[in-house]
Amino acid sequence: MSLILIFLAVVVAIAFGWLWRQGILAKPWLETGVVGRFPAADPSGARVAKVGLAVFLAVVGSLFALTVSAYLMRASLGDWEAVRMPGILWVNTGVLALSSLALETARLAAVRGDAEGMRAGLLAAGATAVLFLVGQLLAWRQLHAEGYYLATNPANAFFYLITALHGAHVAGGLAALGRVTWRMERGAAVAQLRLGIGLCATYWHALLLIWLVLLGLLTNWVGDFVAVCRQLLT
Amino acid sequence: MVDVTHGEPVPGVPGSAAHEGGELDLYHPKSWVTKYVFSQDAKVIAIQYGLTAMAIGLVALVLSWLMRLQLAFPGLLPFLDADHYYQFITMHGMIMVVYLLTALFLGGFGNYLIPLMLGARDMMFPYLNMLSYWVYLVAVLLLVSGFFVPGGPTGAGWTLYPPQAILANTPGQQWGIIVMLVSLMLFIIGFTMGGLNYVVTVLQGRTRGMTLMRMPLTIWGIFTATVMALLAFPALFVGSVMMLFDRGLGTSFFMPAIVVTGEQAPYAGGSPILFQHLFWFFGHPEVYIVALPAFGIVSDLISTHARKNIFGYRMMVWAIVIIGALSFVVWAHHMYVSGMNPGFGFFFATTTLIIAVPTALKVYNWVLTLWRGDIHFTVPMLFALGFIVTFINGGLTGLFLGNVVVDVPLSDTMFVVAHFHMVMGVAPILVIFGGLYHWYPKITGRMLNPTLGKIHFWITFLGAYAIFFPMHYLGLLGVPRRYYEMGETAFVPHSVVTLNIFMTVAALVVGATQMLFLFNLAWSLRHGRAAGGNPWRATTLEWQTPETPPAHGNWGAELPVVYRWAYDYSVPGAAEDFVPQNVPGRDPDMPGHPVAEGAR
Numbered sequence: 001m002s003l004i005l006i007f008l009a010v011v012v013a014i015a016f017g018w019l020w021r022q023g024i025l026a027k028p029w030l031e032t033g034v035v036g037r038f039p040a041a042d043p044s045g046a047r048v049a050k051v052g053l054a055v056f057l058a059v060v061g062s063l064f065a066l067t068v069s070a071y072l073m074r075a076s077l078g079d080w081e082a083v084r085m086p087g088i089l090w091v092n093t094g095v096l097a098l099s100s101l102a103l104e105t106a107r108l109a110a111v112r113g114d115a116e117g118m119r120a121g122l123l124a125a126g127a128t129a130v131l132f133l134v135g136q137l138l139a140w141r142q143l144h145a146e147g148y149y150l151a152t153n154p155a156n157a158f159f160y161l162i163t164a165l166h167g168a169h170v171a172g173g174l175a176a177l178g179r180v181t182w183r184m185e186r187g188a189a190v191a192q193l194r195l196g197i198g199l200c201a202t203y204w205h206a207l208l209l210i211w212l213v214l215l216g217l218l219t220n221w222v223g224d225f226v227a228v229c230r231q232l233l234t
Numbered sequence: 235m236v237d238v239t240h241g242e243p244v245p246g247v248p249g250s251a252a253h254e255g256g257e258l259d260l261y262h263p264k265s266w267v268t269k270y271v272f273s274q275d276a277k278v279i280a281i282q283y284g285l286t287a288m289a290i291g292l293v294a295l296v297l298s299w300l301m302r303l304q305l306a307f308p309g310l311l312p313f314l315d316a317d318h319y320y321q322f323i324t325m326h327g328m329i330m331v332v333y334l335l336t337a338l339f340l341g342g343f344g345n346y347l348i349p350l351m352l353g354a355r356d357m358m359f360p361y362l363n364m365l366s367y368w369v370y371l372v373a374v375l376l377l378v379s380g381f382f383v384p385g386g387p388t389g390a391g392w393t394l395y396p397p398q399a400i401l402a403n404t405p406g407q408q409w410g411i412i413v414m415l416v417s418l419m420l421f422i423i424g425f426t427m428g429g430l431n432y433v434v435t436v437l438q439g440r441t442r443g444m445t446l447m448r449m450p451l452t453i454w455g456i457f458t459a460t461v462m463a464l465l466a467f468p469a470l471f472v473g474s475v476m477m478l479f480d481r482g483l484g485t486s487f488f489m490p491a492i493v494v495t496g497e498q499a500p501y502a503g504g505s506p507i508l509f510q511h512l513f514w515f516f517g518h519p520e521v522y523i524v525a526l527p528a529f530g531i532v533s534d535l536i537s538t539h540a541r542k543n544i545f546g547y548r549m550m551v552w553a554i555v556i557i558g559a560l561s562f563v564v565w566a567h568h569m570y571v572s573g574m575n576p577g578f579g580f581f582f583a584t585t586t587l588i589i590a591v592p593t594a595l596k597v598y599n600w601v602l603t604l605w606r607g608d609i610h611f612t613v614p615m616l617f618a619l620g621f622i623v624t625f626i627n628g629g630l631t632g633l634f635l636g637n638v639v640v641d642v643p644l645s646d647t648m649f650v651v652a653h654f655h656m657v658m659g660v661a662p663i664l665v666i667f668g669g670l671y672h673w674y675p676k677i678t679g680r681m682l683n684p685t686l687g688k689i690h691f692w693i694t695f696l697g698a699y700a701i702f703f704p705m706h707y708l709g710l711l712g713v714p715r716r717y718y719e720m721g722e723t724a725f726v727p728h729s730v731v732t733l734n735i736f737m738t739v740a741a742l743v744v745g746a747t748q749m750l751f752l753f754n755l756a757w758s759l760r761h762g763r764a765a766g767g768n769p770w771r772a773t774t775l776e777w778q779t780p781e782t783p784p785a786h787g788n789w790g791a792e793l794p795v796v797y798r799w800a801y802d803y804s805v806p807g808a809a810e811d812f813v814p815q816n817v818p819g820r821d822p823d824m825p826g827h828p829v830a831e832g833a834r
Contacts, residue, residue, distance in 0.1 A: 001511055005563070008465065012559050015461070019446070019555065026447040028799035029543065032819025034443040048358050052434045055464070059426055063468035070472065070512060074487075074505055150483055154503050157485035161476065 003072060007065035011058060046195045053199050057206050060169060064210050067165060068217060071158050075223075083159045085219050086142040092135035093215060096170075099128035100201075100208045103177075107201040110194045118190060122181050122197065125204070129174055136167050162214055166207070173203050260787055261360050272368075274360035275786055276345045276431075279367045281677070283341035286367075287334050288752075290374050294329035295745050297322040306731075306738035308719040316718040317405035320389030323716065324406075325380070327392025328414070331520065332421060333374055335662055339527040340425070340463065341370065343669055344432050344456045346677065350776035351453050353441025353794045353816075355787045357431040366431070369424030376417040383409035391716060393513055396488035396506050400481040401499065411481055415474040422467045422474075432460040441775075443796030447551065448815070450774045450800040451544065454551050455530020458558040459523045466519035466562070473512035480504065510572055514565040521658050522561040525625075526554055528665035529596055532618045534800075535668050536600055538772045539615035540607030541811050543801035546599045553592035560589045570638050571645045579638040586636035590629070597626060608804065608811070612770075613687035617668030620695045621661050628657025631706065646716070649709025652702045660698040667694070667751070674755070675769045679782045680762030686754040690747055697744035704733045773814050774800050 026035075074080070106121025140160065148156050180196040216222045263269035270278060301322050304314050314322075345363070349356050357363045380387030389405030390398060398404050400411055436449070436457045449457075476487040480501070488509040489501035537544045544550060566574060566582040600622055609615065631653040634640045644650060667690070674682050709715075712725055720726055768777040780790040794816040802813035 001515065004469075004515070008562050011465065015555075022446045024447060024551065025548075026445065027548070028445070028447045029547065029801070032798045034795060034797060035445055045358075048434060048438045051437055052359060052430055055430055055433050056426075059430075059464045059468060062465045063472065066469050066472050066512065066515070070476070070487075070508055073508055073511065077505070079503060150479075151485050154486055154505075157479065157487055161479065161485075161487075165475075 001069045001073065004062070004065045004069040007061060011061075049195060049199060050202075053202060057203070060206070060210070064165070064214070067162060068214070071162065071217065074154050074158065081153055081155050082220060083143065083148055083155050083218070084146070086139045088135055088139050088142060089215065089218075092132050092139065093211065095128050095135060096132045096208055096211055099125050099132060100204045102128060103197070103201040103204045107197050110190055110197045113190050115190050118193070118197065119184060122177070122184060125200075126174065126177055126181060129170055129177070129204075133167055133170060133174075136163055139163070159218060162218065166211055166214060169207055169210075173200065173207060176200055176203070260355055263786070272364060274356070274364045276349050276357045276360070276363060277677075277784065279363055280342050280345035282367050283337055283345060283370065286371055286374055287338040287342060290329055290378070291334040291338075292748075293378070294326045294334065295748065297326040297329075299742060299745055301326065302738040302741040304718065306735040317386070317389055319718045320391070320716070321387045321405050321410070324389050324392055324394075324414075325377075325387050328418075329377070330659065331392065331524070332418070333377065335524045335658075335666075336425070336463070336520070337370060337421075338666055339524060339662070340432065340456060340460055341367065341428055343452070343527060343531065343666075343673075344460065345428070346673065347452055347776060348432055348435050348456065349439065350676075350779065350784060350788060351450050351774055352436065352439055352444055353775050353789070353796060354435060354439035355789060355793070358434045358439050359431050362427045363431045366424045366428035369420055369427065373417045373420035373424060376413055376420065380406070380410050380413040380417075383413055386410055388414045393517070394477070394509075395513075396477060396480065396504070396509050397490065397492055397499075397501075400477065400489070401492070401494055403495065412478065415478045415481075418474050419471055419478075422471045425463060425467060429460045429464045432456060433464070441793045441796060444775075444815075447548070448796055448799045450530070451533035451547070451550055451554070452527070452530040452774075454554050455526040455528070455533075458554050459526040462519045462526070462558050462561065463523045466516045466523070468516075469512045470516040473509055473516070476512075477509065507569075507572055507574075510569050511565070514568045515562075517568060518565040519558075519561045521654075522557055524658055524662045526558060528621065528662045529554060531665050531669045532600065532621050533596075533603075534774065535614050535618040535665075535672055536603050537801050537803060538672075538770050539612050539618070540604050540609045541803045542603055542607035543803050544599070545602040545605075546595075547799070547801060549595055550599055553595050556592045557589060560585060560592070564589060567636055567641070570641045576638070583636055583638050587633065590633060590636075593629060597622065597629075612671075613682070613684055613691060614668045614672035614770075616688065616691045616695075617664045617671065620691065621664040621668065624656055624664060624695075624698070625661040628653060628655075628661055632657055644709060646714055647709035648705050648713045648715055651715045652705035652709055655702050655705070660702065664695070667691070670755075672770065673776075674758070675765030675782075676776055676779075677783055678759055678762070679765055680758050680760075681765050681769060682754050682758045682762060686750055690751045690754070693747040694744055697740050697747065700740035701737045701744065704737055708733060768814075771810070771812050773798075773802055773812050775815055778814050778816050 075082075102121050102124035104121075106118045106125060109115075109117030109121055140163070143156075143159070148159075150157055150160050176196075177200050180193060180200060183196070184193055213222075216225075261274045263273060263275070269275075273279060273282075300311065300314060301319065303310055304319055345357070348354070377387075385406055385408035387406050388394070388399065388410035390400075390411060394411070394414070400407060404411075406414075436453060440449075476485075479485040480487050480489050484500060486501045486504035488506050489499070489504035490506060491502040492499045533544050533550060564582055564585045566578055567586045570579055570582075631649070635644060635650065635653055671682050671687055674680075708730055711727070711730065713720065713730060720730070765782065767779065767782045770777070775794055775796070776784075778794060779785075779788055796815045797818045798813060798815055800815055802808070802815075804811045805813055
């Protein structure tokens with residue numbers, strides 16, 4: 001459970017830092033009048049949406065930190081037989097990175113007001129994300145063909161569970177991206193789409209980051225890294 | 235007092251009294267259905283949450299009656315065999331903890347009070363908020379459907395420990411456990427939708443002048459509990475998914491190689507302890523997810539009904555936040571007998587005892603708030619006082635159980651059952667009642683009948699003690715929990731039988747008294763005394779709405795502006811004994827006032 005505690009420590013540190021800036025040392029009983037620092041007026045609701053996404057990403061982070069914690073706890077037992085990573089995972093990782101990049105391009109284009117660039121970026125991001133999901137399914141098929149069945153041992157089960165959880169989050173993101181794309185195709189102005197694309201891009205980067213951590217874990221790079229650090233220390 | 239300005243001026247709206255967070259694009263219901271059924275108004279959603287939670291709570295109440303009847307008069311109810319007993323225990327526990335307490339505090343009180351107390355028109359994501367309730371309702375219906383599936387609901391105990399939760403011979407192993415896990419997952423999804431709303435509304439929806447340190451403690455409690463729930467519920471979600479895989483797809487996340495009634499079960503290599511870690515990583519914060527809103531509400535009730543500012547407001551806020559953070563590092567004190575490393579036991583015992591410090595601080599501050607206050611023994615105040623006493627009781631036995639050496643012999647005895655019922659059953663329920671008596675006039679415009687309320691309070695309060703005080707004694711004698719019947723046992727004296735009968739009679743009476751409360755809720759809706767806008771003469775914003783009950787959008791044309799903290803009661807020199815938060819300060823350098831005396 002160490003990983004989830006590290007994750008929570010980060011969340012708590014951010015929360016306390018924020019509380020500090022919000023004047024948690026104030027003595028409200030001694031003050032009257034209109035005091036305090038407020039969110040700048042923002043009728044578009046962009047700030048609200050961004051804060052909402054940040055909170056949601058904290059929940060997603062907690063979900064994955066807990067899954068990984070469970071994985072590490074089980075993997076530390078002696079009878080662990082790791083899954084042989086299918087090669088296609090590397091391709092999938094590249095595709096997801098491309099998707100993230102494409103969406104970032106779309107976001108920058110939307111900021112510039114470049115409708116064509118935004119459209120290209122959005123469509124590319126959607127296509128590559130779908131491709132990523134297909135690639136993950138192929139990885140499952142490949143493993144299945146090699147005899148790594150879901151119920152054979154806990155290592156297999158964890159592999160399928162972790163990739164499925166991540167895939168479900170990508171699919172959810174695709175639904176949001178699909179909505180933005182649909183609005184674009186219906187002729188919404190760039191300014192109206194800017195917020196949605198920005199939120200999608202943030203979510204995509206977060207999912208890429210989570211995937212890289214998961215991949216490092218599944219390929220045992222994280223374990224190797226920790227072992228090397230231990231050796232250096234001893 | 236002095237006028238002060240903190241922070242930087244807001245660009246674009248210098249000195250404007252308009253809402254600085256920008257006006258919300260308010261949703262406008264067009265038909266009866268969108269106004270009262272698929273409503274996006276947080277107040278309607280709050281009432282929907284509240285009614286649903288109370289309805290499912292009644293089911294759990296009846297289940298507790300059945301269990302108590304079996305314990306006092308074994309075999310009295312012919313249909314109640316051992317399987318049913320375990321199923322009723324499981325459903326009772328899960329419903330009360332998750333589907334009643336969590337839903338009512340956060341979905342009910344949270345939805346109603348957050349926008350109103352913060353001066354907002356509604357939640358920040360009203361559509362998501364509506365969806366949250368409907369997903370919750372489906373989760374509840376699915377849970378209830380467990381009674382009608384083949385094999386009935388799961389009887390694995392509310393902790394759903396594997397391996398027995400999904401092994402043959404455990405009642406509800408066929409469908410009950412599946413229905414339970416899916417229902418929990420839905421609940422968590424629904425809660426996450428609501429929880430995002432509560433947090434973002436507190437962060438972004440506050441009206442002008444409402445700094446964090448001017449928020450009523452009710453909001454602090456609900457806010458912190460929501461943050462905790464958003465971070466802790468994923469543990470239950472992951473655990474549920476994994477157990478569902480084990481049950482449905484034959485994986486072995488939690489299932490070791492095991493022989494069941496002479497046959498090898500098709501599992502190998504799973505770790506049951508892993509589930510315990512995940513479950514309690516959710517389960518312990520869950521205690522505080524229920525307790526923190528109760529702490530907050532009780533603070534406001536005491537301050538209002540003792541006509542005195544809350545003692546040590548800053549400490550109260552800090553204590554809430556610190557309790558929230560600490561509650562994530564105590565989970566394994568539920569697992570002292572799971573065979574874990576004694577070093578871990580020492581660590582978790584220490585963190586458990588540390589959490590008693592901010593908790594005790596809160597209790598002292600409540601008592602000091604009462605000290606020389608102008609105490610009005612209204613029904614909400616009675617419930618608030620009942621909470622303090624009960625929480626101290628339950629908290630003290632928690633100190634016993636937090637120590638490994640004391641916990642080991644008491645584990646799995648009735649002492650544990652008595653402890654958690656006192657601290658997270660009776661205590662929060664008393665606050666829920668107090669809160670309902672307090673805010674019912676705002677919700678409906680009418681007062682609840684105080685005589686019925688007082689009868690309700692005294693029977694509930696004394697009755698709960700009649701049930702759970704003797705239960706500690708049974709636990710000390712060694713009477714185990716989760717036993718369908720004790721039979722003839724050498725170490726259990728005959729007096730236990732008498733006590734069990736006494737407790738069961740008390741439970742029946744207390745349960746029946748809740749019907750009086752429901753009657754009061756329904757009767758007062760029509761016949762209660764008209765309440766007016768602010769019957770308790772309270773300072774917080776929800777009592778300052780132009781209409782009672784508050785109309786859609788809460789505030790009429792102009793949003794309120796906040797000039798002071800939430801606890802200006804009995805301010806020396808003020809015309810009345812309360813100054814609402816939206817009344818501007820006139821900075822009187824009043825003689826005797828701490829500011830005038832140079833206390834700053």
